[in-house]
Amino acid sequence: MFKTRITEMFDIKYPVIQGGMQRVSTAELVSAVANAGALGFLSALTQPTPEALAEEIKRTQSMTNQPFGVNLTILPTLTPPPYEEYARVIVESGVKIVETAGRSPEPFMSMFNAAGVKVIHKCTSVRHAKKAEQVGCAAVTIDGFEAAGHPGEDDVPSMVLVPRAVDELDIPVIACGGFSDGRSLVAALALGAEAVSMGTRFLGTQESPVHGNLKKKLVEASELDTQLIFRKFRNTARVFKNTISLEVAGIERKEGAEFSDVAELVAGKRGAIVLETGDMEQGIWWAGISAGLIYDIPTVDQLVSRMMQDAENIITSRLAAVVR
Template identity: 60%
Template sequence: MKTRITELLGIRYPIVQGGMMWVGRAELAAAVSNAGALGTITALTQPTPEALCNEIGRVRSMTDQPFAVNLTILPTIKPVPYDEYVQAVVESGVKIVETAGRNPEPYMPSFKAAGIQVIHKCTSVRHALKAEALGCDAVSVDGFECAGHPGEDDVPNLILLPAAAAKLRIPMIASGGIADARGMVAALALGADGINMGTRFMATREAPIHENVKRKLVEHDERNTALIFRTLNNTSRIFRNSVAERVLELEHKEGATFADLKPLVSGERGKRMYETGDTEDGTFPAGLAIGLIEDIPTCAELVNRMIAEARALVHGRLTALVDES
């Protein structure tokens, strides 16, 4: 299956695993890459730049296929030495980086000098065009359906993808609400060159999180996410549990500040939840794609199934629509 994304990144299938805090580790990234897609490790999951170098080495010990490193540049409770993380990526010889959050411009010279392909995550057409102007090689366009931070424009992919495709020259990856072959085919039809899946890859055998979290994704539907931080203009889509409900209550009834919410949404609580399986102990990102997750396959089973079903869909149902014989 050949698209501009497969050719740019050197992968067999136009599927990218999203960079997810505490989830994007070597085990998952290597399994995704070995399946013919693009695995991604999350830089800030590692406590130090040195630990990131070690994690990159672990991925290389598990796969000889391309993989990426995600670097999310956002305000954090604890200051992050972003320059040092960038240097660790460059010195490790990684050739694909996904940036997200703030403008990646300060780090572009280092990435480009090292021959690194840069994909920047965007939630609007204007941000995607800015990334293109900065020299990014591709963009990952996140619709309102996505987990994590979908921006403040609230535009779903049915509109956002063709709007972006009409103006971009560089390849575009569709992110948000995609969990199966139908979503992949639809995204490609809307102008994308590939797809990004985060929530769906959480519910795989190799995802390094507790089985209780994976089962929650299988058991619940598209109504079971919550949009927190709306009052702070920093919207985040997460799984709707008792902690999420409490955050919403504090925001909308009591006008809470981030300082008030911090004890509930801290990353350490989320990390602990992934480890212990107590899904009421913290918050975790989840997109509307949970409405399409019905099992917990291996990454290879998931990718192979999606490719087979996508081909069957294109050559079956869609071909029949235009068959004039």
């Protein structure tokens, strides 16, 4: 029933995507998503080297015969990872779908195009989405202000940003930010999107490789339990609200505050401790507003099946009853 340009382009059963998440999108989660009929993305930079990424791709391929992709997040840093080597590993592994984020994937498009790799670029604004279309991306993911991670500086929610992108683009649009169930899938399709991308909801599944304390926090959370940080530094990030994120936000409010004042608090190694040990106050961890809609920790297959059944029921029963 749910056939869109995204399901046809990537040969998947359902218009549901699991976005790449640092330290979370590993073979266990991604293969489960693929086997459930959705599209999952490994996180390339979770792997310490391009060689390690090649092994993780092989592990995933041994666990599913369904399509999956790799996320390559391209960020400006003083000591950048060997992005080109990671990209080459993706191509040589036979993976045909890449999700890029951060900077434009333009420098890698010729390599990906030559190998028949289709690129989805994550954007937080219509202007960036139009640029992604211009450089040859097959689709874009639009992150509304509700999303975890870096939702941009424009503060436009998905309800407006998604249809704005649909109006401006010819390539398919994937909705991200606040989507977590069958209701939000139907809403995204009504807005013109051709799939939804979820991070926080897949974080709260049995196959997600994070500590049970984190999953418990997601179930207990309301829509008020995320915190915006880095606003002062024009690099806004949405994370779960805990003592560390509140401390970071407080430091930012001080006159003359610089990123160096919070750098140790937000270090990736501290976030890794949260995910691995369940010490929820050790560092920051990413979560979107959709955490307020997580009421259980199902398997990935249960989550996807429930979403699709609920979406179908909404369209065929509830909405059909409204239109008379």
